[in-house]
Amino acid sequence: MTERPLRRSPNQRILGGVIGGFAEYFDRDASLLRVLYVLLSVLSAAFPGILVYLILWIVIPERRPHEA
Numbered sequence: 561m562t563e564r565p566l567r568r569s570p571n572q573r574i575l576g577g578v579i580g581g582f583a584e585y586f587d588r589d590a591s592l593l594r595v596l597y598v599l600l601s602v603l604s605a606a607f608p609g610i611l612v613y614l615i616l617w618i619v620i621p622e623r624r625p626h627e628a
Contacts, residue, residue, distance in 0.1 A: 567623035576617040 564585070572580030572590045579597055583590035601609025 566620055568617070568620050570623055570625065576613070577622060578613055578616045578620060581620060581623070 566585045567581050568577035569580030569584050569590075570577060572583060574580075574594070579594050580590045582588075583593050597609065597613075600607055
């Protein structure tokens with residue numbers, strides 16, 4: 561089994577492609593992951609969703625178009 565790196569998605573992006581990248585990496589529905597992320601961010605006082613998203617946007621590189 562070959563491990564592919566986590567990359568931001570250029571195809572499944574609404575803002576930065578972070579959640580779309582996680583959806584592609586874990587082979588899940590991007591819309592479902594977005595809803596879960598927003599719910600976790602809103603309902604949890606201990607999870608700073610916007611700050612975490614911004615950090616991930618900076619840290620995770622974008623997948624280039626020729627990468628699979």
